[in-house]
Amino acid sequence: MNKVTADENPEIMQWLSPLDPRGRHQDVRTDRLDGVGNWLLETNEFREWRSNEGGADKAVLFCYGNPGVGKTYLR
Amino acid sequence: MLRESGSGEDVSKVSSRFIWRRQELSLTARNISSLVIDDLCDEPCEEEIAIAMFYCDFRDQQKQTAINIIGTILKQLVVRGEVPEHVRAAFRKAKNEVGGRRLRLPDMIRVLKQAIAIFPQVFICIDALDECLPKHLLELLASLKGILEESPRTRIFVTGRPQVEVEIARHFTTSAVPISPKTHDIKRYLENKLEKDTEHYAMSAGLRAEILRIIPERVSEMCVGESKIHLMHDPILTNRGG
Numbered sequence: 001m002n003k004v005t006a007d008e009n010p011e012i013m014q015w016l017s018p019l020d021p022r023g024r025h026q027d028v029r030t031d032r033l034d035g036v037g038n039w040l041l042e043t044n045e046f047r048e049w050r051s052n053e054g055g056a057d058k059a060v061l062f063c064y065g066n067p068g069v070g071k072t073y074l075r
Numbered sequence: 076m077l078r079e080s081g082s083g084e085d086v087s088k089v090s091s092r093f094i095w096r097r098q099e100l101s102l103t104a105r106n107i108s109s110l111v112i113d114d115l116c117d118e119p120c121e122e123e124i125a126i127a128m129f130y131c132d133f134r135d136q137q138k139q140t141a142i143n144i145i146g147t148i149l150k151q152l153v154v155r156g157e158v159p160e161h162v163r164a165a166f167r168k169a170k171n172e173v174g175g176r177r178l179r180l181p182d183m184i185r186v187l188k189q190a191i192a193i194f195p196q197v198f199i200c201i202d203a204l205d206e207c208l209p210k211h212l213l214e215l216l217a218s219l220k221g222i223l224e225e226s227p228r229t230r231i232f233v234t235g236r237p238q239v240e241v242e243i244a245r246h247f248t249t250s251a252v253p254i255s256p257k258t259h260d261i262k263r264y265l266e267n268k269l270e271k272d273t274e275h276y277a278m279s280a281g282l283r284a285e286i287l288r289i290i291p292e293r294v295s296e297m298c299v300g301e302s303k304i305h306l307m308h309d310p311i312l313t314n315r316g317g
Binding site: 035066 | 105108111130146149150177196231232239249250263
């Protein structure tokens with residue numbers, strides 16, 4: 001890669017999008033406890049989605065739930 | 076009322092030393108998303124795969140437009156290697172037009188499709204779709220639909236509250252999995268909290284065992300089919316009088 005194109009890369013990244021989720025992902029995974037939620041990885045739905053077994057009909061996996069809000073406490 | 080014989084200290088009194096928000100239970104969709112992303116990253120794979128992600132956040136809704144989200148997905152595919160020539164060409168062309176205007180959404184989608192085609196397999200994970208503004212959500216889903224139609228080996232993982240399923244179903248055939256706290260997960264969370272409790276002197280083995288037995292049962296019961304149960308109103312957990 002020559003210097004001109006290398007120098008251009010950060011500008012291209014910013015031009016594509018101002019959003020960068022990497023820091024958010026790092027924060028979330030740092031707080032996650034090992035083993036918690038692993039049940040999902042064992043479900044047929046996840047395995048089919050992950051392995052492409054289900055073809056185009058299984059291309060989208062939607063996990064839904066009601067996240068806790070700060071106002072809901074267990075005291 | 077829960078009370079350990081001899082100690083006189085009940086579960087609710089001990090648990091009041093913590094603020095146990097359900098959000099903190101590490102059971103939310105956000106944690107599930109990060110788990111899936113890490114699982115995909117860690118899984119050994121014979122062919123090269125690319126993983127792109129995004130966490131929607133209601134605090135940043137204005138910036139989280141469909142074009143910005145599609146753009147950040149593209150960015151993540153691009154940073155894996157050298158910037159592909161088609162992306163660089165689009166950038167240079169735009170830079171020379173009206174002082175560097177950005178791509179329009181259809182152009183961004185087209186460039187993303189080209190980037191996806193370089194990889195044998197691409198996974199896109201987007202967390203908390205319900206935190207997008209509705210107009211951005213519709214554009215985003217329509218964009219993803221277009222990408223899937225042209226790149227059928229792409230896999231898309233999304234999370235959100237149940238109410239977004241209607242919109243998702245309008246665009247895709249999906250597999251859906253409910254996320255609800257599992258007893259094992261709650262126990263794991265409690266064990267972690269108890270390990271980090273700074274007031275060890277106030278905890279006995281019996282009380283610890285009782286907390287680990289009772290609270291997961293209660294939380295699991297409450298979370299089955301619930302959406303608005305306020306745990307602070309639970310009589311067992313709030314009755315301090317014994």
